[in-house]
Amino acid sequence: MTDHTTIGLPRPPARPPARPAARPDLARHRLARGWRALSPLTTPLGITVKYTSLLIAVACALIPLITVFMAAFKTREEFATSDPLAPPGDWFNLENFVVAFTRGGMLQGFLNTTIILAVSLVGTILIGTMTAYAVDRFDFRGRRLVMGAFLLATLVPAVTTQVATFQVVNGLGLFNTRWAAIVLFMGTDIVSIYIFLQFMRSIPRSLDEAAMLDGAGRLTIYARIIFPLLRPAIATVVIIKGIAIYNEYYIPFLYMPSRDLGVVSTSLFRFMGPFGAQWEIISAGAVLVIIPTLIAFLLLQRQIYSGLTSGATK
Amino acid sequence: MAVLTGVLARGRTSGSGRGPGHGLPVTPWLFLIVPLGLLVLFTYVPVANMVWYGFTSWDGLDPVKEPVGLDNYVRIFTDPQMFEVFFVSLYYLAGAAVQLVLALYFATVLSFDTRFRNFFKGVLFFPYLINGVAIGLVFLFLLRPGGTLDATLALVGVSEPPQWLGDPSLVNVSLAATSVWRYLGLNFVLFLGAIQSIPGELYEAADLDGATSWQKFRYIIAPAIRPIIGLTTILAISGSLSVFEIPWIMTGGANGSTTFVIQTVQQAFQFNKFGLASAMAVVLLLIVLLVTWIQRRLFPDERVDLT
Numbered sequence: 358m359t360d361h362t363t364i365g366l367p368r369p370p371a372r373p374p375a376r377p378a379a380r381p382d383l384a385r386h387r388l389a390r391g392w393r394a395l396s397p398l399t400t401p402l403g404i405t406v407k408y409t410s411l412l413i414a415v416a417c418a419l420i421p422l423i424t425v426f427m428a429a430f431k432t433r434e435e436f437a438t439s440d441p442l443a444p445p446g447d448w449f450n451l452e453n454f455v456v457a458f459t460r461g462g463m464l465q466g467f468l469n470t471t472i473i474l475a476v477s478l479v480g481t482i483l484i485g486t487m488t489a490y491a492v493d494r495f496d497f498r499g500r501r502l503v504m505g506a507f508l509l510a511t512l513v514p515a516v517t518t519q520v521a522t523f524q525v526v527n528g529l530g531l532f533n534t535r536w537a538a539i540v541l542f543m544g545t546d547i548v549s550i551y552i553f554l555q556f557m558r559s560i561p562r563s564l565d566e567a568a569m570l571d572g573a574g575r576l577t578i579y580a581r582i583i584f585p586l587l588r589p590a591i592a593t594v595v596i597i598k599g600i601a602i603y604n605e606y607y608i609p610f611l612y613m614p615s616r617d618l619g620v621v622s623t624s625l626f627r628f629m630g631p632f633g634a635q636w637e638i639i640s641a642g643a644v645l646v647i648i649p650t651l652i653a654f655l656l657l658q659r660q661i662y663s664g665l666t667s668g669a670t671k
Numbered sequence: 672m673a674v675l676t677g678v679l680a681r682g683r684t685s686g687s688g689r690g691p692g693h694g695l696p697v698t699p700w701l702f703l704i705v706p707l708g709l710l711v712l713f714t715y716v717p718v719a720n721m722v723w724y725g726f727t728s729w730d731g732l733d734p735v736k737e738p739v740g741l742d743n744y745v746r747i748f749t750d751p752q753m754f755e756v757f758f759v760s761l762y763y764l765a766g767a768a769v770q771l772v773l774a775l776y777f778a779t780v781l782s783f784d785t786r787f788r789n790f791f792k793g794v795l796f797f798p799y800l801i802n803g804v805a806i807g808l809v810f811l812f813l814l815r816p817g818g819t820l821d822a823t824l825a826l827v828g829v830s831e832p833p834q835w836l837g838d839p840s841l842v843n844v845s846l847a848a849t850s851v852w853r854y855l856g857l858n859f860v861l862f863l864g865a866i867q868s869i870p871g872e873l874y875e876a877a878d879l880d881g882a883t884s885w886q887k888f889r890y891i892i893a894p895a896i897r898p899i900i901g902l903t904t905i906l907a908i909s910g911s912l913s914v915f916e917i918p919w920i921m922t923g924g925a926n927g928s929t930t931f932v933i934q935t936v937q938q939a940f941q942f943n944k945f946g947l948a949s950a951m952a953v954v955l956l957l958i959v960l961l962v963t964w965i966q967r968r969l970f971p972d973e974r975v976d977l978t
Contacts, residue, residue, distance in 0.1 A: 407780055415794050424819040425809045441819040462894030484706045491702035510714045516913045517956040520939045520948045522722035575698050604802045606916055625804045643805040650800050666864040
């Protein structure tokens with residue numbers, strides 16, 4: 358737990374907030390120069406081995422997805438008679454998607470996911486930034502204890518405590534409401550608090566002091582200075598937390614069994630029942646759920662990579 | 672607002688003093704009250720209750736929770752039906768080992784000049800972002816009799832493929848392979864980030880000394896990414912014990928694919944054995960804490976400074 362101690366020590370010289378964006382390019386440039394180093398990979402045999410392994414990996418990663426994608430466009434008879442590896446006859450047959458979307462409860466699922474996502478993200482950001490501000494910018498009795506309490510909580514995997522958490526949620530009367538998922542997503546997210554804390558330390562204290570001299574109160578400093586400066590960290594948290602909430606299955610499955618409260622994951626899971634062996638419709642449902650992720654990934658690749666790295670390792 | 676301005680007035684120039692008379696210490700708590708409330712309510716209260724339930728035979732409804740001492744724990748470690756889920760974890764642990772090696776290999780290869788680098792990177796990573804239920808369905812489609820895998824194998828002449836999910840001796844291998852497919856990307860990206868932060872001068876210096884590429888991997892890359900390897904190893908071990916989604920979605924725990932968490936959920940919510948389920952959760956938590964502690968002992972340094 359070296360993290361405990363570093364928080365109490367005098368802070369290192371403030372780094373400019375733009376640091377994370379600038380570094381990968383520099384690293385890549387350095388690596389390009391170091392490239393000659395791994396010489397066996399540059400021999401013809403090494404190159405063949407390298408690209409062959411990469412192509413096999415790409416095939417393994419894409420074939421499962423592509424075949425489901427193709428199945429989603431096939432008609433019922435076509436699916437029954439054609440090979441799974443064969444492309445559909447008509448790439449514009451969208452009937453399966455319509456059935457999945459309207460009769461499969463996917464519309465409701467997307468709606469519920471959107472509501473839960475929006476409220477939880479706002480809550481996570483407010484809670485995380487307020488915690489980081491209070492812990493980093495104030496000297497108060499019990500500060501180390503508070504820090505320790507947040508850090509210790511990172512060690513408790515949420516999956517282990519669900520049976521007991523269930524009683525708490527039930528006792529609060531939140532079972533089978535959207536609030537169950539919302540409070541759990543907000544309250545158990547220690548990682549974003551940690552990301553905010555890390556980032557907070559790179560914002561110079563002199564800014565706070567200057568604002569104080571101008572007569573700003575603590576709340577004003579938080580709202581007008583700190584919060585806007587935390588924007589890059591907020592973007593990171595929105596992305597990684599957003600993806601996690603969109604994909605979450607366990608919490609909605611346990612806490613919101615009602616059909617009307619189905620989110621994307623649970624609606625898709627329920628799908629298997631009524632559509633049983635209708636693989637072309639199940640495939641369309643799976644594709645519908647994957648598409649938003651694919652779009653987000655293509656648009657935000659860089660931020661997702663760097664966000665995950667800082668979220669997972671720190 | 673009076674409180675806020677009161678604290679404001681104390682100023683903060685030295686940053687080191689923390690003695691008495693430093694203004695009203697209420698303000699930080701105003702910011703912390705909601706976060707701490709949620710933290711206590713959804714992390715510490717459940718942990719405390721869980722430990723208590725674990726020593727009772729509570730059914731989840733009865734107002735009286737009957738203490739039964741260590742009975743639940745004895746049952747977990749002696750009842751073969753309870754214990755066999757740990758063997759299922761071994762499949763996922765083996766899968767995790769394969770996953771780490773593959774991720775390390777691809778991260779090393781893609782750290783250096785490779786055509787279509789970003790394309791390969793994206794394709795290897797993307798599965799990690801996909802919804803778990805969608806992955807479950809995609810792999811049910813892939814592994815079902817006559818599905819994609821069987822069709823692919825038929826191309827190379829395998830006419831009688833096994834029942835990937837129906838055969839109890841194979842089901843866990845299939846499910847663990849699905850998990851490898853799902854999580855490889857995360858490990859890969861973590862390794863890639865670590866390798867890219869190694870200064871290139873180190874390779875040049877190694878070149879001058881005539882080091883082979885294995886030596887460079889062994890003495891430059893491996894030590895530099897040691898903390899990440901340590902981290903991914905704990906995630907792998909605690910992850911293989913807490914597998915839930917993939918087997919639950921794909922088989923519902925049938926054919927001997929029940930994992931520790933599936934069993935906990937079933938004991939609690941299907942058989943109303945909250946006491947036993949809580950004891951199982953305590954065991955899982957203790958294993959995770961133990962693994963984390965060992966990892967901290969073996970990889971104490973947070974960052975390795977190579978320069």
